[in-house]
Amino acid sequence: MGAALLTPAEAAVIAGVSLRDINRVIDEKILPAGFTTVGDGRRIQLAACPLVGFYFRAAKALTAEERLLLILRFAERITGDMADHPFAGWSTADWTVHDGFLSVSLSGFVAEADDRSTRLAAARAMVVEDPAILSGTPVLRGTRIPLYDLVASVAAGLPRERIFAAYPGLNATALDLATLYAEANPVRGRPRRFTVLPPGATITAERTVPRRRRA
Template identity: 50%
Template sequence: MVEHDFLSVNFEPFEAETLARHEALDRAREMVVEDPNILGGAPVVRGTRIPVHDVAAALNAGRSTQEIQAAYSTLNAEQIELARLYASANPQRGRPSTSQRKGMELVSEKRVARRRRT
C-alpha cells in the first residue's frame, strides 16, 4: 500500500498476479529442454521430442487442448498451457510469420517485375 496525502494505492493484487505469472513462467522454463542432440537444439517438452513452439502454434491457430492431446498423447493440459507461455516469452528467432490475422482477408495481390540496372 502506497499512501501520499489524499491518495492511496493498493498494489497487493498486482503483486500477487505478477508473482503467480512469474511462478508459471518458472514452471514453463523447467518443463522445456534445449539440447543440441534433440531436434538440433529446438526447445522441446522435457522427456519428449515435442517442439514447444509447435504446440503453441497449434493453440494460437485455434486448436483445442483436447485436439492437441490427441496429437501428442504424452502431454497434459498444464504442459500445453505452459508451452504457450514459454513460446510467448521466448519467441523463435528470425522473421515472424506472415499469417493473416482473424477477420482480415486478402483483397488483391500484385507482383511487380524488378527492373534491372543497365
Template identity: 50%
Template sequence: MTAVTEMLKATEAAVVSRVSLRDINRVIDERILPDAFVSLDNGRHVLAGACSFIAFYFESAKRLTSEERLFAIKTAGPRLTRSRALAWAALLREDWTVRDEFLTIDLLPFVKGTSERLDDLGAAREIVCTSDDILGGTPVIRGTRVPVYDVAAAVAAEYPIGRILDAWPSLDAEKVRLAAIYAEANPLRGRPRVSSDIPEGSTIVTDRRVPRRRKAG
C-alpha cells in the same frame, strides 16, 4: 521461482506484466520506472520485481491520472530497492500502501500477481530443454521430442485442448499452458520454419486438405 533481482528480457517482462512489448518499450523510453530498475546493457531488461509497477501503471490507467500513477511508483520504488534481497514470500508481507492526501493506493495485488506470473515463467523455463541430439537442438518439452513452438502455435490457433493432447499424447494441459508462456516470453525471430513433417511423438488428428484458390484471371 524467478528472483526479485533478476533482470528480465523485454519480452519476458511483457508476459509477467501482462502488457504488450510496445508498452514495455514505452516504460523504458518514457522512464516510467526508476532508472535502477532498467538495464540497456546487451538489450533491454527490466527488474523482475518492477513488473508489479508496470502492471499497476497500465491496469489503473482508467481510474488514476498519469501523475497519480507515477507518484505511486516513485513512492513505492525505494521499498522495492530495500527489499531486493528478500524472497518473494517476504516481499508479499511488506506494506505496499501509498498515500497522498486523500488518495490511498494499495499495490499489494499487483505484487501478488507478479509473483504468480513469475512462478509460471520459471516453470515454463524448467519444462523446456535443448539438445543437439534431439531434433538438432530445437527447443522441446522436457522428457519428450515435442517442439515447444509447435505446441504454442496450436494454442495460438485456438485449437481445443483435447485436440492438442490427442496430437501429442505425452503432454498434459499444464505443459501445454506453460509451452505457450515460454514461446510468448521467447518469441522466434524471423519467419517460422515451414515443414511438412509431423513432429515425432504426435499423431494425425485429420488429414483433410483444402486446395488453394486460384487467382482470378
C-alpha cells in the same frame, strides 16, 4: 547477487502487459532510475514488474501524473535486498500508499507478478534444448514434442482436444506453460510449420511446383 534482469518479452509476461508497453516504459523512463538498462540490450528488473503492471492497468482510475507519483512512492519501499530477491517476503510488506484522501495498494500487482514469475520458472524448467534431440530444437522435457510447433497449433486456434489427441503425453498444465514460455521467448524468423494439421486438411505434395510463365 545482483538484481534479476529480464528481456522486454519476459517482463511483459510477468507484468501482465504488452511488449509495446514494456518498450514504452524503457523509452519514456516511466520507472525510477536503476530499474531499467539499455547498455547491454534493453532490460528491466524483475522487481519492477509490479510497478509496470500497476502503471498500465490503473490507467482507467488514475491520471498518468498520479500513477507516476505513486510509482515513486512504491519504489522507495523496494530495498536493495528486495530487488535482489523478488518476490521473497514481499507479501508481508506494507504496499499501501496514502496521499491525502487517496489510498492505493500495490499488493495485488505484487501477488500477480509473483505468480507469473513462478509459472515462468516452471515453464523454463519444462523446456529442454539438447543437440541430441531434434538437433537442439526446444522440446518438452521427457518428450520429442517441439515447443514452438505446439504453440503454433494453439495460435492457429486448433481445439485443445485435437492437440491432446496428437500428443498423447501432453496435459493442460504443460500446454499452458509451453504457451507462456513461447510468449517470454518469441521465436524469430519465418513461422514454423504446424505439426498438427487443421481439421479436414491433408498433405497433397511436399515439393514446390514453379509457376509456368505465359508465352
